[in-house]
Amino acid sequence: DTEVTQTPKHLVMGMTNKKSLKCEQHMGHRAMYWYKQKAKKPPELMFVYSYEKLSINESVPSRFSPECPNSSLLNLHLHALQPEDSALYLCASRAGTSGRGNTQYFGPGTRLTVL
């Protein structure tokens, strides 16, 4: 099973709202990722958690706040977003070992619209 789940599927929020995106995997993977994808573009890396610790932050604005409560769960907390933050937010996980474990598996994404 190579399933990564994300909730909600769609989210509409105002610029003053606080919301959270959730990602879950039960494959025992030790690295988890958040990506942002705009239409007709490749995914852009935002954050990487490795063994539940933040290992990479690609200079993401502080209105995006990641959290990794345990090895299966990854959250992205959103606050005071701008309309240009509207995008598809993708979560991915990786086993964290060499060989096949270097492969990232993606979830279906959350389509975020900021009004």
Add this chain to the structure above:
Amino acid sequence: GEDVEQSLFLSVREGDSSVINCTYTDSSSTYLYWYKQEPGAGLQLLTYIFSNMDMKQDQRLTVLLNKKDKHLSLRIADTQTGDSAIYFCAESKTAGNKLTFGGGTRVLVKP
């Protein structure tokens, strides 16, 4: 720096073979991937190849790697309408956390 490039668009007739091409610049790339993305969906891993391989076949999919020219291709045999999607190639290093994606190739399969 790292760079991965793909052509933007490919049109193919149902039943024909499709070939999607990708070039990369980083000679230390060790893993090369093909992902498929249908409209409104996430990325589906199709296949991957290690840099010490020249070819990998998986049912209708054939990946060819020319490491000397840093060129990767994905051939889809007997292309179906369900193969219409955006295809991304990506590369990563041996112990790297990061994927570098190409810009994606939109494949349109015509009946």
